[in-house]
Amino acid sequence: MANNPDRDRTGKTTGSGGARVSIKTVADAAGVSIATVSRVLNTPSIVAEGTADRVLQAVRDLGYRPNLFAKGLMTRKSRVLGVSLPEWSGDSYAELMRGADHRARELGYHLLVTTNSHQPAGEGLPPAFALDLIDGMIAMVTSRAAQDIDALLELNMPVVLLTSNADKVGDDTVELDNYVGAHQAAHHLADGTDANRCYFVGGPATNRDAIRRAAAFRDALLERGHSVRADQINHGAWSFQWGWEWAGKLLEAGQLAGSAVLAGNDEIAVAISHRARDAGLSVPGDVRVVGFDDARVCPFLDPPLSSVRVPNRRIGVEAVSLLIRRIESPEAEPTRVRVPTRLVIRESSQY
Amino acid sequence: MANNPDRDRTGKTTGSGGARVSIKTVADAAGVSIATVSRVLNTPSIVAEGTADRVLQAVRDLGYRPNLFAKGLMTRKSRVLGVSLPEWSGDSYAELMRGADHRARELGYHLLVTTNSHQPAGEGLPPAFALDLIDGMIAMVTSRAAQDIDALLELNMPVVLLTSNADKVGDDTVELDNYVGAHQAAHHLADGTDANRCYFVGGPATNRDAIRRAAAFRDALLERGHSVRADQINHGAWSFQWGWEWAGKLLEAGQLAGSAVLAGNDEIAVAISHRARDAGLSVPGDVRVVGFDDARVCPFLDPPLSSVRVPNRRIGVEAVSLLIRRIESPEAEPTRVRVPTRLVIRESSQY
């Protein structure tokens, strides 16, 4: 198939005659001024009905679409929202993006997405040049470094922060309430297993989510009158690898059998579960396991994995809703939406 | 925390004095014309070194960033690429986006992403208004409907198609070679199991990937001199649900034990594997299973799942590379990149 002959050197649309159809073309066709065409498209209530009809007809006939660059030059709006995530991975972000995308479309916006895994400092900050094209941004901040948040708020553009429940937040924030679900899970584990044999195996010690989940775990055990040993709270990575290693160490120490584990995510939980079975232990008979995220696969794992549900999709929806509200009503009340987590019990943690 | 006082009503940056810093501001500060500032930024080789230094200094001092709308109005380029996917889900797309995002950054572009799951007709087409902001688009087409591809090619903008190996493709295409991996897998299964007991359990019958994988499976068995029965090729959905149901039916018919299955993706494979174990059958002892996609979790499943590897990340990288080449060199040779798949054998299909 050859190149499309209608495709010019710039790759942009050309009219059938070759001339680009601009607001002027439409104005001429409708016998009005370009100001009127603009009004019909932007503030139709101000223009006479008959005139509007003629203009609209011309717009349709010519297939006119306003040039967004010219429009943006005047209005300083692009209807594009930036989304900055730590990295592309897994079901969680997919769900979040699905929610965000659907909501954005509903409101006539688009999403410009980028990851910031490459920039150790300045997490959450996309490359500068994109900033001038977007009306605002949604940034996930997982690091505990407060300056990352400060940098975002200093952008002087509408920003919605996605973060774990934390002290320091922005004007508009969607907070994942890690605490409640992790707290429930810890109690659930301690209900069936001696608190001394309960463990938390989470992600990096620098990650807000991991920290918060660990805190909830610790608090729950304390509430039951158990002092928590240092070795009961473990930080590593969000990976199978880490879960496998941790379980291996506990196994060598002869401590895996009879334990109950709250994992920082489902991958870690699966790894621990498999390491246990590999050693001839049964789950949940010998080792009880609860994951975090409640990935779609959880009910289908063997055994079905208990997990703390994170409503990722809702996070995406809320973030977009907040951001667009801020963009369209700059004076709106700063809002903090807290999204809950909750324990879903399946076979892997039964007792 | 109160609203940032530096944030004006449009949400855009204001200089410390309140005035927006434009090319004019820089020109005045450097004692040159705006034309010279523009040249320093775009075609530095044309301007005297001393002048350039002064301008650059002013740019830095003032924190000047060109207005992208004004720039786009002249150049008709935004350095934003559209990416249209069927839906947000799973590891595959995350990997693809990761590759695309990294490559785009390297070349100074951004990604505007959207899904088209909501528009049954016109798959691959994003809402019209975004088209005017992007320099080109990457569209995944999974339907077999040829008109979807036609619609994309008629956009009169650079388009890179992501599709399964198929007859109908666009000028620039990244083709996933489903055939080779599925073909390998079918032979691998038939090597250890009577071809009469080999099955393919794929996604929807309307999906290009599913169709192609089925074709490879059928061809492999035919090559071995076995005629393929209709019940050996099964189309359903890309879900656990479907795999579970299919395995259940085979189980009821007393045909699950002794079978070997190539699943259309890893979810389906896991479902079949679990259904078999649920019925007291062993994998791979009684039922051999191979998945498709080779998700990160495969080595950690129980048993580790054989799967056909799909280099999603590379698809993303190639797509962006092709698109940017087309944008920057409209006359470049139309190119078709074929990305291979290959079987990764693990325990689930051992014999």
Next chain:
DNA sequence: CTGAAAGCGCTTACAG
């Protein structure tokens, strides 16, 4: 090598 000027395609006071 540099500047004055035209022009990209819109929006929006300002008059009428």
Next chain:
DNA sequence: CTGAAAGCGCTTACAG
């Protein structure tokens, strides 16, 4: 209700 005109912030021939 509508038009003429200014202006948004750039790029790029055209002169010099």
